[in-house]
Amino acid sequence: AAGVIQSPRHLIKEKRETATLKCYPIPRHDTVYWYQQGPGQDPQFLISFYEKMQSDKGSIPDRFSAQQFSDYHSELNMSSLELGDSALYFCASSSLGGVRSDTQYFGPGTRLTVL
């Protein structure tokens, strides 16, 4: 079965640079979530989108923005990167319309390292 795809899997950036993370949800899933997992931490919810509209917002810094496109893929844009942004970024998807299910299926994550 198709799973959530994230790209890139690894990303190394310098301080103050920008980064774009991409997420491709499971086919027919209409909702995408972004999480940040710091070293030794549990995943922290950043933001979610349902049918291309922002549905919820968590602890996402103002330097970050995200959107969901017409094909339901999502991108997380991170600017003015800081050392503390180094983390594993997960995307998850679920189907809240249609065959409704609150189960979130996670991608493999993008490991961002800021030097």
Add this chain to the structure above:
Amino acid sequence: AQSVTQLDSHVSVSEGTPVLLRCNYSSSYSPSLFWYVQHPNKGLQLLLKYTSAATLVKGINGFEAEFKKSETSFHLTKPSAHMSDAAEYFCVVSEGYNFNKFYFGSGTKLNVKP
């Protein structure tokens, strides 16, 4: 308010012995409850989910969990641990009202000794 408490940050068992990972939750609404497993440097894999259909939920790899409303618990068990079970386990609650929001526990690292 919703919260999830995983009572043990680390659990160590011998291969072939039972596993118990404890989770307590608080939720204002009828919750959905999940257990996810994360192997080192890997993503989060769904182990099992409770959605009020049955209080004893069977998941993958021989794991199961029992929902006890009176105790607000959702402990994860496995009769016999395998070396490949060594990983971090997260208990998650999803609100019944605004159920697109996940609340993670702090995780329990399971170590399996030979």
